[in-house]
Amino acid sequence: LPKRFVEMLHDTKAIPDCNVNQLSHAQIDALHDYVHNWQIKPNGTEGYRTAEVTLGGVDTDELSSKTFEAKKSPGLYFIGEVTDVTGWLGGYNFQYAWSCGFAAGQYC
Ligand SMILES: Cc1cc2nc3c(=O)[nH]c(=O)nc-3n(C[C@H](O)[C@H](O)[C@H](O)COP(=O)(O)OP(=O)(O)OC[C@H]3O[C@@H](n4cnc5c(N)ncnc54)[C@H](O)[C@@H]3O)c2cc1C
Structure with missing residues (x-):
């Protein structure tokens, strides 16, 4: 050890x-x-200054999972961080942002 x-x-x-x-x-x-059985109690966060990903955003139920077009407003697209998708750190957020950006870009 x-x-x-x-x-x-x-x-x-x-x-x-x-x-x-x-x-x-x-x-x-x-x-x-x-x-x-090690237990860790975080004693706080560094706040928004060093935040790397956000929770919340546009409800994905309101978006097409194929085109990311808003179901209630044709022609309007939401992708990436602005949507209510939160990936683990390690590239998943970039991957998601690029993938949905590419997908939406095919249609808009
Ligand atoms: C410090 C830090 C470290 C991170 N590290 C990782 C990591 O290691 N791996 C990972 O997967 N994810 C990481 N992330 C998260 C990742 O960067 C985001 O999930 C991803 O960049 C989201 O992409 P996006 O295009 O949706 O949004 P953004 O990259 O935020 O792009 C939004 C763009 O819109 C522009 N904009 C805003 N308002 C307007 C306006 N009114 N008009 C025109 N343009 C506007 C902004 O200037 C910005 O360029 C990190 C984030 C931070 C802050």
């Missing part, structure tokens, strides 16, 4: 202050549980 992680485990008393070969099976099991 990384040294800083072990130090944190030690500081939070998740591991007893002894050598590994002195740990009992119960202590090893407890350590196993602690590490594998």
Whole structure:
């Protein structure tokens, strides 16, 4: 394990202050549980300044999934970030923006 992680485990008393070969099976099991059921509580966000993708937007039920034309307003198209589609980070938002842009571009 990384040294800083072990130090944190030690500081939070998740591991007893002894050598590994002195740990009992119960202590090893407890350590196993602690590490594998690791819980993280974010203490906040950096806000809109560093936001990379937005939630909400134009309801996709109102759009053609093939052309991205608004069902109630022919000739009007919505694509990309302005629609209510949120991808995981890692390129999915770009992929979606480019793909629906291409799809809509074939029709508009
Ligand atoms: C810091 C950051 C990092 C990101 N990293 C990733 C990533 O790694 N992978 C990923 O998949 N996604 C990432 N995203 C999200 C991704 O950039 C967006 O989902 C994607 O660019 C949306 O494309 P879009 O064309 O719909 O909108 P945008 O790229 O926002 O384009 C909208 C365009 O419209 C223009 N515009 C706005 N108003 C008007 C107006 N009135 N008249 C004319 N033009 C106007 C704007 O200037 C802009 O050029 C990131 C976003 C941010 C902010």
